[in-house]
Amino acid sequence: xxxxxxxxxxxxxxxxxxxxxxxxxxxxxxxxxxxxxxxxxxxxxxxxxxxxxxxxxxxxxxxxxxxxxxxxxxxxxxxxxxxxxxxxxxxxxxxxxxxxxxxxxxxxxxxxxxxxxxxxxxxxxxxxxxxxxxxxxxxxxxxxxxxxxxxxxxxxxxxxxxxxxxxxxxxxxxxxxxxxxxxxxxxxxxxxxxxxxxxxxxxxxxxxxxxxxxxxxxxxxxxxxxxx
Numbered sequence: 001x002x003x004x005x006x007x008x009x010x011x012x013x014x015x016x017x018x019x020x021x022x023x024x025x026x027x028x029x030x031x032x033x034x035x036x037x038x039x040x041x042x043x044x045x046x047x048x049x050x051x052x053x054x055x056x057x058x059x060x061x062x063x064x065x066x067x068x069x070x071x072x073x074x075x076x077x078x079x080x081x082x083x084x085x086x087x088x089x090x091x092x093x094x095x096x097x098x099x100x101x102x103x104x105x106x107x108x109x110x111x112x113x114x115x116x117x118x119x120x121x122x123x124x125x126x127x128x129x130x131x132x133x134x135x136x137x138x139x140x141x142x143x144x145x146x147x148x149x150x151x152x153x154x155x156x157x158x159x160x161x162x163x164x165x166x167x168x169x170x171x172x173x174x175x176x177x178x179x180x181x182x183x184x185x186x187x188x189x190x191x192x193x194x195x196x197x198x199x200x201x202x203x204x205x206x207x208x209x210x211x212x213x214x215x216x217x218x219x220x221x222x223x224x225x226x227x228x
Contacts, residue, residue, distance in 0.1 A: 014059065014060060015049070015057040015058065015059055016057065016058045016059075016060075016062075016063065017055065017056070017057065017058075018034050018037055018048075018055075018056050018058070019034075020058075021037065021058050021062075021063060021066065022034060022037070024063060025063070025066065025067060025070070028067070028070070028071075029070050029074070031195060031196075031199050032070065036202070037066070039202070039206065040066065040069065040080075041056075043080045043084065044084050045065070045066070045069045045080065045083065045084060045087065046058070046062050046065050046066055046069070047062075048062055065087065068087070069083050069087065072086070073198065073202075074194075074195060074198060077194075077198065109144060109145060110144075110145060111142035111143065111144060112142060112143045112144075112145075112147070112148060113141070113142055113143075114128070114143075117143045117147060117148060117151065118151075120148045121147075121148050121151035121152045121155060122151075122152065122155050123151040123152075123154065123155050127151070127154060127155065127158060127164070128151065130163065130164040130165065131150075131151065131154060131164040133164075134164045134165050134168045135168060135171060136150070136154075136164050136167065136168060136171050137150065137151070154167070173215075177208070177211045177215075178208075180207075180211065181204055181207045181208060181211070184203075184207055185200045185203060185204060185207075188200040188203070
């Protein structure tokens with residue numbers, strides 16, 4: 001590996017600012033924004049260097065890495081986790097399958113029958129019945145992994161006397177938050193092109209995460225008042 005460049009102007013030779021990266025990629029990806037670039041960095045797609053003042057600097061290799069990731073996302077509708085794993089294989093010198101073959105390598109999400117759900121979550125049958133009866137869980141022949149996680153949380157809460165009926169309002173609050181996200185993305189969702197739908201799919205988790213942060217802060221503040 002080459003040694004790090006010495007301090008001074010030569011160290012920045014060939015490096016690009018975030019604005020320059022946007023300018024280079026905009027013709028191919030007109031919806032790309034600085035916020036999206038920062039999001040890709042957080043997701044581990046690219047790791048730009050930082051100046052002493054904290055400004056991001058992208059190398060030509062970073063630029064090509066971004067171009068590849070954005071192309072895979074746009075043309076093959078690949079989730080970022082799959083793109084990140086593919087890039088990691090390339091970084092490690094392995095010979096991963098072509099991008100168009102990656103989706104077939106992703107295992108289908110597991111579904112759980114009722115008995116499997118109860119066993120995996122440690123929930124009693126009545127607790128599941130109560131969760132279904134209050135609308136927290138939708139009755140089905142099989143259940144996704146997230147229902148296992150939900151039931152485990154309900155089991156833990158039930159030990160402290162918090163029953164499914166007590167948390168029904170949280171489900172209603174979640175529906176209202178989803179409506180907020182839908183409203184914020186309405187302009188993108190109304191567009192028929194795939195790029196707009198893909199962009200909406202990227203932004204929805206970001207907005208949900210921000211709402212989670214706000215809700216967590218509100219809950220923490222309320223708990224602090226109870227304990228003070």
